[in-house]
Amino acid sequence: MTTRLCLLVSTLLLCAPVARAEDAAELWGKSCKSCHGPDGRAQTRLGQKEAIVDMSQAAWQKAETDAELRAVIANGSSRNTKMKAYKDRLTPEQMDALVRYIRTFKAK
Numbered sequence: 001m002t003t004r005l006c007l008l009v010s011t012l013l014l015c016a017p018v019a020r021a022e023d024a025a026e027l028w029g030k031s032c033k034s035c036h037g038p039d040g041r042a043q044t045r046l047g048q049k050e051a052i053v054d055m056s057q058a059a060w061q062k063a064e065t066d067a068e069l070r071a072v073i074a075n076g077s078s079r080n081t082k083m084k085a086y087k088d089r090l091t092p093e094q095m096d097a098l099v100r101y102i103r104t105f106k107a108k
């Protein structure tokens with residue numbers, strides 16, 4: 001019994017961070033990719049039309065704070081209504097995960 005519980009707990013601990021990272025990627029693919037592209041570079045039709053920023057740019061990554069990104073995701077953009085508010089559709093954890101995911105787009 002104890003062994004089985006330990007096994008279960010250690011499996012959960014090992015898998016939790018991986019699952020979270022996958023969730024963000026999945027979420028991005030489902031809700032954000034159509035405009036921002038798979039890599040955040042916005043090489044999409046809407047991305048071009050609306051001149052969406054290329055999120056892989058180091059200068060952009062540096063200029064935007066996590067709080068700013070989080071606010072746009074939660075409340076939408078005041079500059080362009082195509083970027084909708086997601087606060088009613090996503091949990092706070094999901095929005096935080098998306099901010100971290102956006103950070104992975106930074107060009108090496």
Ligand code: HEC
Pocket residue numbers: 028031032033034035036046050052053064069070072073077078079080082083084086098
């Ligand atoms: C229908 C198209 C569309 C979808 C879907 C979309 N966005 Fe956007 N997004 C935009 C546009 C257009 C802008 C540019 C707004 C502006 O200029 O302020 C933007 C801007 C942003 C910004 C701010 C960029 C900046 O420079 O301040 C963030 C962060 C962002 N989107 C994240 C997301 C995330 C995360 C998702 C998915 C949950 C998402 N977007 C889904 C169209 C979209």
